Amino acid sequence: MRILLVEDNEILGEAVRDHVAAQDHAVDWMTTLEDARASLRAVSYGLILLDLRLPDGIGIALLKELRASGNATPVIILTAHDQISDRIEGLNSGADDYLVKPFDLGELSARMLAVLRRTGGNVSPVIRLADLKISQADRRVFLGEEEVSLSGREWAVLDTLLARPGAIISKAQIEEALYAFGSEIESNTVEVYVSRLRKKLGRDHVATVRGVGYKIGAPA
Amino acid sequence: MTRRLILWLTGAATAFWLIAAGLGVSVMHDEFGEIFDGSLQETAERLVPLIVDEMDRRQGEAYPRRDQTDDAGEEYLVYQVRNAGGELLFRSHDAPEAPFDVPLKRGFFTDDTYRFFTASSPGDKIFVQVADALENRSEALNEGSLALFLPVLVLIPVSVLLIRQIVRRTLAPVDDLREAIEEKDGGNMAPVASDMLPRELRPIARSVNHLLVRLQSAFDAEREFTANSAHELRTPIAGALAQTQMLIAELDGPGRRRAQQIEASLINLRHTTEKLLQLARAEAGIGGGAESVDLARVLELVVTDFKRSTPQPDRLQLHREDGAALVGTYSEDAFAIVLRNLIENALLHGRRDEPVNIRLEQGGVVRIVNGAVPLSADEMAVIRRRFGRGSTVASGSGLGLSIAERLLQQMNVGFEVLSPATGRADGFEVVLRFGAAAS
Numbered sequence: 001m002r003i004l005l006v007e008d009n010e011i012l013g014e015a016v017r018d019h020v021a022a023q024d025h026a027v028d029w030m031t032t033l034e035d036a037r038a039s040l041r042a043v044s045y046g047l048i049l050l051d052l053r054l055p056d057g058i059g060i061a062l063l064k065e066l067r068a069s070g071n072a073t074p075v076i077i078l079t080a081h082d083q084i085s086d087r088i089e090g091l092n093s094g095a096d097d098y099l100v101k102p103f104d105l106g107e108l109s110a111r112m113l114a115v116l117r118r119t120g121g122n123v124s125p126v127i128r129l130a131d132l133k134i135s136q137a138d139r140r141v142f143l144g145e146e147e148v149s150l151s152g153r154e155w156a157v158l159d160t161l162l163a164r165p166g167a168i169i170s171k172a173q174i175e176e177a178l179y180a181f182g183s184e185i186e187s188n189t190v191e192v193y194v195s196r197l198r199k200k201l202g203r204d205h206v207a208t209v210r211g212v213g214y215k216i217g218a219p220a
Numbered sequence: 221m222t223r224r225l226i227l228w229l230t231g232a233a234t235a236f237w238l239i240a241a242g243l244g245v246s247v248m249h250d251e252f253g254e255i256f257d258g259s260l261q262e263t264a265e266r267l268v269p270l271i272v273d274e275m276d277r278r279q280g281e282a283y284p285r286r287d288q289t290d291d292a293g294e295e296y297l298v299y300q301v302r303n304a305g306g307e308l309l310f311r312s313h314d315a316p317e318a319p320f321d322v323p324l325k326r327g328f329f330t331d332d333t334y335r336f337f338t339a340s341s342p343g344d345k346i347f348v349q350v351a352d353a354l355e356n357r358s359e360a361l362n363e364g365s366l367a368l369f370l371p372v373l374v375l376i377p378v379s380v381l382l383i384r385q386i387v388r389r390t391l392a393p394v395d396d397l398r399e400a401i402e403e404k405d406g407g408n409m410a411p412v413a414s415d416m417l418p419r420e421l422r423p424i425a426r427s428v429n430h431l432l433v434r435l436q437s438a439f440d441a442e443r444e445f446t447a448n449s450a451h452e453l454r455t456p457i458a459g460a461l462a463q464t465q466m467l468i469a470e471l472d473g474p475g476r477r478r479a480q481q482i483e484a485s486l487i488n489l490r491h492t493t494e495k496l497l498q499l500a501r502a503e504a505g506i507g508g509g510a511e512s513v514d515l516a517r518v519l520e521l522v523v524t525d526f527k528r529s530t531p532q533p534d535r536l537q538l539h540r541e542d543g544a545a546l547v548g549t550y551s552e553d554a555f556a557i558v559l560r561n562l563i564e565n566a567l568l569h570g571r572r573d574e575p576v577n578i579r580l581e582q583g584g585v586v587r588i589v590n591g592a593v594p595l596s597a598d599e600m601a602v603i604r605r606r607f608g609r610g611s612t613v614a615s616g617s618g619l620g621l622s623i624a625e626r627l628l629q630q631m632n633v634g635f636e637v638l639s640p641a642t643g644r645a646d647g648f649e650v651v652l653r654f655g656a657a658a659s
Binding site: 104 | 451455459460463465486490494497517518521529556
C-alpha cells in the first residue's frame with residue numbers, strides 16, 4: 001500500500017518511514033504541508049500519517065481540506081498534542097485515529113491495521129474469504145488448513161486488495177503499493193503478481209474487472 | 221457593608237427622631253409654662269375688680285367664706301382672697317382653708333404644689349391669689365410629650381424597614397458586580413457587563429475587565445508554554461524511541477540487549493515526562509471550563525484508549541446507567557487527565573485477576589473500583605500526598621492521585637477515596653461527584 005507520511009522531525013520521520021516500509025508499504029515522506037498537498041494531488045494514497053504541528057501550518061487544515069474535497073483516504077494523526085480536546089477536534093475533522101507521541105512502532109502498526117480494516121469494512125483481525133483465512137496482524141495466509149507462503153510483493157498486492165474487499169482497486173493503486181520495493185514497475189508488473197497470487201490462492205479469489213482494475217471478494 | 225449601612229442609617233435616624241422629640245418636649249415645657257402663667261395672671265387680674273365690687277355691694281352683710289357658685293366640679297384653678305393683714309376673706313370651694321403660704325406681694329410665686337399669681341386692689345387692701353396645681357401642669361406636659369413620642373416609636377421601625385429597602389435597592393448593583401466578579405475563575409474570564417451598572421461603579425467594572433484581560437493573557441501564555449513544552453519534550457523522545465525500536469529490529473546479540481535497555485529507559489522517560497506535563501497543567505489551572513461539554517464522551521474515549529493499550533482489555537469494564545449523563549461547563553482536558561491517572565492507578569495497583577469497574581451513574585457520579593487489600597487510614601493519607609505511594613510494589617510516580625485531586629478541586633468536583641469499596645469487604649474505590657446539575 002502507498003502511504004503518505006507527513007512529519008517534520010527528521011529523526012522520528014526516518015524511523016517511522018523505515019518501519020512502515022519494512023511492512024512492505026511504499027512510503028512518501030513529506031515534511032511540510034505544501035509538499036504533502038502536492039503529493040496528494042499527484043498520488044492516490046491508501047493511508048496518511050499526519051503530524052499536526054508542521055513548519056508551514058497545522059495538519060488539521062490539510063485534513064479538513066481533504067474531507068471537504070470528498071477524499072476519504074484514512075488518516076492517522078501522529079502528534080505531541082495529547083489533550084483530549086485536540087483529539088476530539090482531530091476526530092471531528094475527519095481523522096480515523098489519533099496516536100500521541102512518543103508511541104511504540106508496534107502500536108503504530110496495530111493502529112494502521114485497525115484503521116485499514118475499519119475503513120475497508122472489515123472489523124475482524126482475521127479476514128475470511130471462502131476457504132481463505134488471512135491474518136493481517138502477523139501477515140499469515142491459510143488456504144483451508146494449509147498455510148500459504150507469500151513474497152513481500154505478493155503480500156503488498158493482496159494487502160492493497162484487502163483494504164477494501166469487494167471494491168475495485170485500480171492497477172495504478174496496486175502499482176503504488178509496489179513502489180515500496182524500489183524496483184522499476186514494468187507495464188505488466190501488476191498482472192504478474194496478480195497471476196502469482198491466483199496460482200497460490202486459487203483463481204476465483206482475485207477477479208479482473210476488465211479495463212478498470214481488480215477486486216477481491218467481500219469477507220465471509 | 222449593607223448590614224452596617226442599614227444599622228448606621230437606622231441608628232442615626234432614630235437618634236435624630238429622639239433628639240427632635242426631646243427638643244420638642246423642652247420647647248413645649250417652656251411654652252406651656254408661659255400659657256399657664258398667662259392664664260393664671262389674667263384670671264387673678266380679672267377676679268380683683270369683680271371681688272372688690274362684690275364686697276362693696278355686700279358691705280356690712282355676713283360674707284360667705286367659701287364660694288358656693290362652682291362646687292359642681294373639680295377646680296382647675298383655685299383662689300383665695302385675703303386682706304392686707306393676710307386674713308383669708310374668701311376662697312374658691314377647692315382652695316385650702318388655711319391661707320396660702322405665699323407673701324402678699326404682686327407677682328408669681330411657686331411652692332412644691334402650686335404656681336401662684338397674686339393680684340391686689342388699688343391701695344393693696346384686697347389681695348387675690350390664684351393657684352394652679354403643678355400636678356396639672358405636669359400632666360399636660362406628660363400628655364403632650366407622649367403625643368410626640370408615640371408616633372416616633374411607630375415611625376422608628378417603619379423607617380428601619382424603609383431604610384433597609386432603600387439601601388438594598390441602592391446597593392443591588394454592587395451585589396450584582398460582586399457576584400459577577402465572584403464567578404470569574406480560570407475557566408470564566410468573560411468581561412463583566414458594565415452597561416447596566418450605575419455610573420459610580422463603571423470604573424470598577426472597567427478595572428476588573430482590564431485585570432481579567434491581563435489574567436487571561438497570563439493564563440494563555442502559561443498554557444501555551446505548557447503545550448509547547450509538551451511538543452518540545454515529546455517529539456525528541458518519540459524520535460529516540462522510534463529509532464531505538466528500529467535498531468532493536470536490526471540488531472542481534474549484546475547490541476540488541478543494550479538497545480532494549482535504552483528503549484526501557486526511554487519508555488520510563490516518556491512516562492515521567494507525561495506525569496510532569498500533567499502536573500504542570502494542573503498547576504497552570506486548566507480545570508476551569510469555558511463552555512458546556514459532554515464528559516461522558518471523554519470517559520468513553522479514555523476507556524477505549526486504555527482498552528487498546530492494556531494487555532488485558534477485558535479487565536476494564538465501563539457501565540453507564542440508563543439515562544446517566546455528564547454535561548456541564550468543565551474542562552475536557554482536565555477530566556481526561558483525571559481519568560487517565562485514576563484508571564492507570566486502578567490497573568497498576570488493583571488485583572490483576574479482578575476487573576476495574578468504571579461506572580457513570582445518575583446524579584453526576586463516576587465511580588472507579590478495583591480489587592485490592594483494604595487500606596488503613598494511614599495508607600489512605602499517604603497515597604493522597606504528592607509522591608506518596610503507600611505500600612504498593614507496582615511501579616508508579618506517586619503523582620497520579622494528587623494530580624487528579626488538584627484538577628478536581630479546580631473543577632469544583634467532589635472527590636472521595638474509599639477502602640474498602642462500597643458494599644465490599646475489600647477493594648479500592650474513587651468517587652467523583654459532579655452534582656445533579658451535570659447529570
